[in-house]
Structures are given as structure tokens and as C-alpha cells.
Amino acid sequence: MSQALHPVLALTGRASFQISSPTLALCPPDTGLEVAFAGRSNAGKSSCINTLARQKQLARASKTPGRTQLINFFTLEEGDQRRLVDLPGYGYARVSHETKDEWQRHLGEYLQGRGSLSGLVLLMDIRHPLTDFDQNMLSWAARRNLAVHCVLTKSDKLNRGPGMNALQAVKKDLKTLGFNASVQLFSSLKVTGLEELADKLGEWLQYPPPEVPGDLTVEAKARQA
Numbered sequence: 001m002s003q004a005l006h007p008v009l010a011l012t013g014r015a016s017f018q019i020s021s022p023t024l025a026l027c028p029p030d031t032g033l034e035v036a037f038a039g040r041s042n043a044g045k046s047s048c049i050n051t052l053a054r055q056k057q058l059a060r061a062s063k064t065p066g067r068t069q070l071i072n073f074f075t076l077e078e079g080d081q082r083r084l085v086d087l088p089g090y091g092y093a094r095v096s097h098e099t100k101d102e103w104q105r106h107l108g109e110y111l112q113g114r115g116s117l118s119g120l121v122l123l124m125d126i127r128h129p130l131t132d133f134d135q136n137m138l139s140w141a142a143r144r145n146l147a148v149h150c151v152l153t154k155s156d157k158l159n160r161g162p163g164m165n166a167l168q169a170v171k172k173d174l175k176t177l178g179f180n181a182s183v184q185l186f187s188s189l190k191v192t193g194l195e196e197l198a199d200k201l202g203e204w205l206q207y208p209p210p211e212v213p214g215d216l217t218v219e220a221k222a223r224q225a
């Protein structure tokens with residue numbers, strides 16, 4: 001028996017590349033709703049977007065850290081005002097200080113200035129969660145009251161028991177640090193955690209759109225008559 005596809009996954013399956021922007025000023029119009037994917041270089045951001053879209057090459061995933069250096073926008077449906085955004089990874093050691101500072105600045109401007117940004121997915125390798133960089137991101141988000149959902153990637157690298165322990169530890173550490181964020185396990189390799197992530201995206205992107213109650217329509221028609 002085939003299972004019905006999660007409505008948000010049906011939507012993300014139709015995602016297409018829109019534009020790469022080097023700065024906030026060059027981003028597409030700040031209308032509608034978007035969800036950004038942030039995290040250390042190599043955390044698995046591009047792979048996660050590809051898994052959501054069920055397309056191998058939509059966002060470029062690479063063994064070479066620091067591959068995504070631009071802010072990459074993906075529209076979810078033609079004419080739709082909902083977008084997924086693949087952000088440049090931070091914390092990659094082998095780039096110059098100047099380049100790092102540039103990225104940090106653009107990232108900061110985007111996170112602080114983007115009005116349509118309705119939620120931040122913070123991806124962290126399950127084996128190296130909550131680095132200083134990640135905590136900076138959480139602080140930035142908290143400052144503008146932006147909702148954050150932490151995704152512990154590459155969960156296939158740990159067995160079930162240690163994976164669950166890592167999940168609980170991150171939940172506890174977030175609380176201790178004073179951050180209010182949800183957390184989940186995820187693997188692009190095994191395709192696990194996808195529906196849980198889709199639920200969160202649906203909440204932030206207001207999808208599926210709320211149904212217009214039938215009796216309201218009847219009332220409206222009655223008024224027109």
C-alpha cells in the first residue's frame with residue numbers, strides 16, 4: 001500500500017533554483033515567506049535541501065567544505081512566494097580571514113535584515129553539535145525573535161542508542177544556554193527525519209494554506225445576493 005506524500009514534501013519536490021546572491025542587497029524581493037538553512041561548512045545543508053526536494057543536484061553538495069559561498073534561493077513552486085535558502089557554511093578553516101569576515105558580514109546582514117525570513121533551520125553534525133559558531137547563530141536569531149529548529153545531521157553515523165543520547169544532550173544544552181529551539185535527528189543518506197522536518201517547514205511557510213471555512217463562503221455569497 002502506498003503512503004500519501006506529506007503535503008510539504010509534495011511542495012518541496014517541485015522546488016527549483018531561483019538565484020544566487022552575494023549580498024543582502026542583491027537578494028530577490030523580500031516578500032512572502034522563506035526558511036533558511038544555516039550551519040557549519042560540511043554540516044549537510046545542501047544535502048538536506050536536495051533530500052527535501054528529492055533532487056540530487058538542486059543545491060550543490062560537495063566533499064570540499066566551503067562549497068556554498070553565496071546565498072542560494074530555491075522557489076517552491078512557480079509564482080509561489082515561498083522559498084528555501086541555502087546559506088554559506090561558516091567555520092571553514094582553509095579560507096582567508098578576509099573571505100571569512102566577508103561571509104560573516106553577509107550572513108549577519110541577511111539574518112538581521114530579511115523580513116520574509118520566518119524560520120531558521122540550524123544544521124549540526126550529530127558528532128559536533130553546538131559549536132561557538134552555532135551558538136552565535138542562535139544568539140542572532142534570538143535577538144530578532146526568529147524561530148530556530150536544530151537538525152542533527154548524519155545521524156546514520158551513530159547507532160540508535162547513542163543517537164538518542166546525542167539528541168537529549170543537545171536539548172539539555174540548549175536549555176542550559178538559554179535558547180528556545182526544537183531539535184531532531186536527520187540523515188540525508190538514510191532519508192530519516194524528513195517528515196518531522198517537513199512538519200516544521202509547513203508551520204513556518206503556512207503550508208498547506210488554511211482552508212476557508214465552508215460556511216463563511218456561504219455567508220459571503222448570501223451577502224452578495
Ligand SMILES: Nc1nc2c(ncn2[C@@H]2O[C@H](COP(=O)(O)OP(=O)(O)OP(=O)(O)O)[C@@H](O)[C@H]2O)c(=O)[nH]1
Nearest residue numbers: 042043044045046047061062066067068089188189
Ligand atoms: N553519512 C552522511 N553523510 C552526509 C549526510 N549529509 C551530507 N553528508 C556528506 O557530508 C558532506 C557535506 O555535505 P553538504 O551537503 O555539501 O554540506 P554543506 O553544509 O552544504 O557544506 P558547505 O556548502 O560547505 O557549507 C558531503 O560529502 C555529503 O555527502 C548524511 O546524512 N549522512
Ligand SMILES: [Mg+2]
Nearest residue numbers: 045046060068
Ligand atoms: Mg552547501
